[in-house]
């Protein structure tokens with residue numbers, strides 16, 4: 001009989017307890033070793049990734065590449081974040097995205113590379129299939145989204161039109177009407193009622209009405225005193241916002257969302273429908289108008305009418321869809337760019353009142369040269385309308401707008417794709433299919449390009465003996481360069497100078513105290529929270545003071 005209490009049994013049981021204990025200890029030790037090993041690998045990977053960051057600009061993590069740094073960058077000011085990396089990497093770095101994404105690209109701010117890709121090797125760096133695919137739903141085959149023949153044909157026609165006297169007359173007349181009949185009354189009303197207004201919103205309405213008149217010959221009436229919501233304008237804005245989202249997600253993700261009509265893709269579909277309906281209606285009406293003999297004599301000179309009179313390679317009139325693409329592209333090109341540039345300009349002026357004073361002094365000096373104003377007597381500045389030749393003479397204002405665009409370019413980054421293996425002048429090797437981002441915002445903040453004072457707002461850097469001197473398009477890339485240089489550059493300067501001078505002569509634009517100012521992540525560099533301002537009527541005596549100062553130097 002076994003005595004359960006026998007010492008032998010006790011011994012046996014204590015032995016198995018001991019074994020359990022030892023095996024538990026061993027397991028624990030194994031666990032510890034696994035944890036230690038895991039920690040060692042983690043430390044090694046971290047040190048390796050961070051070390052790579054020293055050479056490559058950012059830490060490179062297994063599988064994720066540089067994505068964690070990008071996510072951190074997106075949470076602060078993305079453009080400043082890119083500029084910091086570029087500064088550390090002497091102007092060019094290779095962004096390594098996660099292995100499952102399409103985010104791999106070369107980012108550069110080196111003017112030598114810019115000249116190479118925009119001019120010298122233009123044909124090797126088209127917009128490319130990735131960009132065209134991502135933008136196709138909104139821009140179709142319009143000029144912004146086209147390469148090769150399709151682009152060349154539109155560029156040639158639009159270029160002839162943009163340089164024609166008839167077109168220049170249309171743009172100056174429509175601008176004059178919009179500034180004097182809409183913009184100034186809206187600002188005057190706000191000033192009289194002492195209410196703050198979002199200047200960015202007002203300027204967007206101004207340029208939207210203007211570009212619709214130029215592209216379609218149709219006035220959408222956005223800048224009405226009640227500031228109404230225009231369905232077409234709203235649809236257009238929503239469509240651009242939803243399109244941008246495609247650039248920050250892997251292609252397969254937005255394509256799946258599009259297939260199932262989800263999230264931003266659902267919003268994009270609805271808003272594009274709104275844009276298309278408006279454009280279709282305009283084209284239908286114009287076709288009807290042109291088919292009537294009497295109306296033919298009306299001689300419209302907007303872009304839509306010009307393209308309607310042309311034919312494709314087969315001698316056929318352009319399809320409605322293609323005409324629609326042309327108009328939508330011109331609206332995108334001409335609307336946001338000038339208005340956001342003016343918004344940053346007025347914000348910078350508010351921080352630099354001495355520069356505002358110099359602009360006012362220049363304006364007064366120029367109008368003081370009018371025959372009827374030689375004695376320095378301006379009866380009522382409210383009535384004054386600037387003449388085109390006066391706008392041309394405003395060199396200091398031109399320099400100040402260029403300086404604002406250098407620091408806050410309306411298109412902060414742009415994109416190309418390499419279609420043949422190549423090497424940048426700085427030695428970066430480019431394989432066929434590589435995406436290239438050129439960081440226009442960062443270029444304005446590089447000491448190597450603009451000197452130690454590159455972050456300061458200094459219009460004087462653009463002047464020689466008081467005259468405006470332009471810079472190389474590969475150093476100042478706000479308007480792009482080479483064969484795809486902005487077609488509307490001259491018109492944009494005229495529009496910005498006319499609107500800015502008309503406002504500055506009448507009002508001091510004061511940004512509301514503590515109004516938050518930050519750039520928005522979008523195709524164009526909007527101010528994220530708009531620009532809330534108060535308008536203070538300029539004292540006539542202030543203008544008289546400048547009018548009476550003869551031969552005052554502005555430098």
Ligand code: HEM
Nearest residue numbers: 143333334337338341410411478479480484486487488492
């Ligand atoms: C401050 C104002 C403006 C700025 C900063 C600006 C900037 C630019 C930039 C950077 C591009 C190159 C975009 C690209 O290819 O990805 C461009 C192209 C273009 N811009 Fe402007 N733009 C301005 C105003 C305008 C205006 C008012 C119009 C016309 C009404 C216009 C018409 C165009 C057109 C048609 C193109 C396409 C050129 C091509 O691809 O051949 N722009 N602009």
